Amino acid sequence: MSVEHTTVIIGAGIAGVHAAESLRKEGYQGRIVLMDCDKEMPYDRPPLSKEWITGETDKASMLLRDPGTYERLDIDLKLGMEVVAIDPVRKTIDTKDGSSYEWDKLLLATGSKLRTLSITGDDLQGIFYLRTMADAIAMKQHMQHVKEVVIIGAGFIGAELASSLKQLGMNVTIVERSSYPMEAIIGREVSEYLLDMHRRNGVEVITGDSITQFNGETTVEEAVTAGGRRIPCQAVMIGVGVTPNTTLSHPQLQAEGGYVVNEYGETSIPDIYAAGDCTVWPYNGVPIHVEHWDHAVNHAKIVAQNMIHSQSAPYSYTPYFWSDQHGSRFQYFGHATQWSKTVLRGSIDSNAFTYLYLDDQNIAQAAFLANQPKNALPVRRMIQQQKAVDPEALADESVALKKVPRMF
Structure with a gap:
């Protein structure tokens, strides 16, 4: 492979691994350096509070990728490496052990840190x-x-x-x-x-x-x-809770509740990108921050595309997360910090319902689903469309979600 160009990815979590993999899938032929301060092979974090604790899964099955994948994709995986400084002029990063790495493109996928x-x-x-x-x-x-x-x-x-x-x-x-x-x-x-x-x-x-x-x-x-x-x-x-991990900083690198990126994942410094939990990104014209597995994966893939083909793929995504508790599956779509009304579809007492959050124009901004996975796709589409709906029809389970009248 050509090593004329080097992309360094800081953070080998969900976003970092998917970004590295996506670079190869998009045809990137340069060097990829994927580094993390954790000494473990990159692993999935959500099972730590569920399947790992209960003994339903083991350490090996939590790996994001088989160790051989990194060699096959020619990804230079460097673990136990803590980055301490970025120099956007020389295009270098320095690590705690005194090493220095040059880069043509840099991706910050540093995730979040505990409160x-x-x-x-x-x-x-x-x-x-x-x-x-x-x-x-x-x-x-x-x-x-x-x-x-x-x-x-x-x-x-x-x-x-x-x-x-x-x-x-x-x-x-x-x-x-x-x-x-x-x-x-x-x-x-x-x-x-x-x-x-x-x-x-x-x-x-x-x-x-x-x-x-x-x-x-x-x-x-x-x-x-x-x-x-x-x-x-x-x-x-x-x-x-957690907060965005923006410990790695530079005077020119804008960070306000996360590394601020545009719809292409570009930060305030040319050739430095950021993806996943460490970012604040534009959603429906408003900067937001979410800490979801699904967002980290999808954001990383899109940002990787833009790192190869500049500003070719704007990030358009409906936030989504899920949680398993006491045998129930909960799903949440969208993003709402305030709402004008709520609509309950189903019965809370039955433990199977969809709860929707509407603005003052009856446009669905978010939805909480309890044990109703069949509603996931139509709810996501409804939120993506951002069109007013009939609240009465929305609450009526005899009316299919995809047939709820849109009020143009």
Whole structure:
């Protein structure tokens, strides 16, 4: 292969691996250097809170690609490499070990980093954040003799962990600071539904409270809340969200809640691109940030195309994520930070419904699906079309979603 040109990709997660693979599929003949600070072969993160914890999958099956794939595609995979500086003039990057790499095109696929808490006693053994394979291995080893677990945060990671650990027969308590977790994303009615689902499945959920102290000799034995609750536990999982990993910076590199990119994945510095969870990108004319597996894959593929054929493929994507909890599959399409009305299609009590979020013009901005995968495709199309719909017909299950009248 020709090595006249070099593309360096920083981050070997979902976005980085798919971008490298897509470059080859698009016919790129130059050198590809794919690097990551993690020493593990690139792996899939979502199963860490589900199939890995419950023992339904092993380490090898979580690899994003067979190790031989990188050799076959002539991708120079460099693990355990931390990038510390970018020089856009010389077109080089420097790593912590003192190495320097030249590049013609650079892709930032640095993903996200954990939000952390500072709580008295948080240096005790048995207190975990779940982000990396190393975290998951340490957690799984510790959990072998644990009966009582406290989970801080009722977001999707915390909720999935609660489901997985309950499945293993543990007593699980979730402590959530807000009264209605994820209300800003899914609304109060759906938030109440999810809280009730966990309680029906034997998970104790404490809302409107927070952990202020951990007690124990060497290993955590008790979590104390601001409201005075004392919760016995032998393990604590902290899942209070993530933020875009924009640690790697440069004065000319615009980062506002993520590396700011245009519809082609271009950053504010020529020949530097960014893809996936670390970005803020234009959606329906508004800059947004999402941290979804599906977005990371699709964004990386499109950005890779634009790295080869400049500004040839604008990114047009409807955000999507899913979550498996207590035997249910939840799906969310679109992006809505506010809405004028909601439409319930189906029955919440039946655990099978579609909940839609409409703006003041009756245009669907987002939808939450509970155990109704058949509605996924028509809902996605409805959101993509951005046309007003008839709310009454939308709520009527006798009217097929694809036949709900559009109000032009």
